[in-house]
Amino acid sequence: MDIEFGVLKREDLKEAVEMSVRAYEDYAYFANYFPDTTERLKMLWAVMYRGWLTYFKQARFLTARIDGKIVGLAELEPPHFERPSVFQFLIHGWLQVYLDVNFKRMQTWLAMDESAGKPCHDYKKSGPDIWYVGSLTVDPPLQGKGIGTRLLDFAGDYVRERGGKQLTLFTNSEKNIAFYTKCGFETFHKCEIAHDGKTMGSWSVKKSV
Numbered sequence: 386m387d388i389e390f391g392v393l394k395r396e397d398l399k400e401a402v403e404m405s406v407r408a409y410e411d412y413a414y415f416a417n418y419f420p421d422t423t424e425r426l427k428m429l430w431a432v433m434y435r436g437w438l439t440y441f442k443q444a445r446f447l448t449a450r451i452d453g454k455i456v457g458l459a460e461l462e463p464p465h466f467e468r469p470s471v472f473q474f475l476i477h478g479w480l481q482v483y484l485d486v487n488f489k490r491m492q493t494w495l496a497m498d499e500s501a502g503k504p505c506h507d508y509k510k511s512g513p514d515i516w517y518v519g520s521l522t523v524d525p526p527l528q529g530k531g532i533g534t535r536l537l538d539f540a541g542d543y544v545r546e547r548g549g550k551q552l553t554l555f556t557n558s559e560k561n562i563a564f565y566t567k568c569g570f571e572t573f574h575k576c577e578i579a580h581d582g583k584t585m586g587s588w589s590v591k592k593s594v
Contacts, residue, residue: 386451386530386531386532387451388449388450388451388457388532389449389450390449390450390535390536390539391447391450392445392446392447392448393446393447393455397455398434398437398438398441400454401437401446401455402430402433402437404457404524405429405458406426406430407525408522408524408525410426410429410525412557413557413558413585414557415428415494417580417581417583417585418490418493418580418581419486419490424485424487424490427486428491430485431481431482431485431486435477435478435479435481435482436479437460438477438478439474439479440469443462444461444466444519445461445463445543446458446459446460447459447461447536447540449523449539451527456524456527456532457521457522457532459518459520459537459540460519460520461516461540461543462509462518462519463516464512464515464549500578501555501557501578501587504555504589505553505554505555508553508573508591512550512551514548514549514550514551515549515550515551515553515591516553517552517553517554518553519554521540523536533564541592541594549594550593551591551593552591552592552594553589553591553592554570554589554590555574555588555590556587557585557586557588558586562590570592571590571592572588572590573589573591574588575588
């Protein structure tokens with residue numbers, strides 16, 4: 386399979402978001418909080434597009450392409466990454482997120498998201514050479530064909546070439562943790578997240594590159 390790896394251009398952000406929305410459509414991390422499919426798709430699009438647009442210059446977006454089409458995306462946050470201000474989110478249209486979905490559900494999900502990511506973000510602060518993987522997605526029809534593994538290898542090379550020594554991320558499914566373990570990640574924090582009678586695991590992992 387001929388795959389081209391590279392860095393995402395700003396004008397291709399919407400294409401990357403569309404692919405990522407397909408990848409996350411049925412993911413429990415979102416589905417448990419937004420059970421209605423229509424609302425969940427709106428939420429995914431709004432959160433990813435507005436969020437990534439806000440910190441596009443700070444983060445690093447790496448792509449896997451086949452015949453010019455984006456089939457995989459890795460969003461990386463370097464050691465010096467700083468969370469944008471509320472004003473920065475607002476000028477990039479974050480209010481649209483609340484117009485598209487239920488306010489209470491959105492607030493509940495955001496609180497969970499912050500809590501779930503805390504072990505990785507705390508770990509990232511422990512060294513000047515640790516990068517955080519905010520998202521790793523592969524277009525659903527092409528999953529299981531090695532694209533994610535190769536994109537992760539490309540991300541490791543990208544980080545190492547810039548002085549990075551470790552990657553950290555968290556995931557919320559047994560299938561995903563099996564994948565990351567196979568790719569050489571080790572778990573350093575595990576918990577369960579419960580909401581509305583539904584539970585899911587949360588594994589925080591790290592890997593030297």
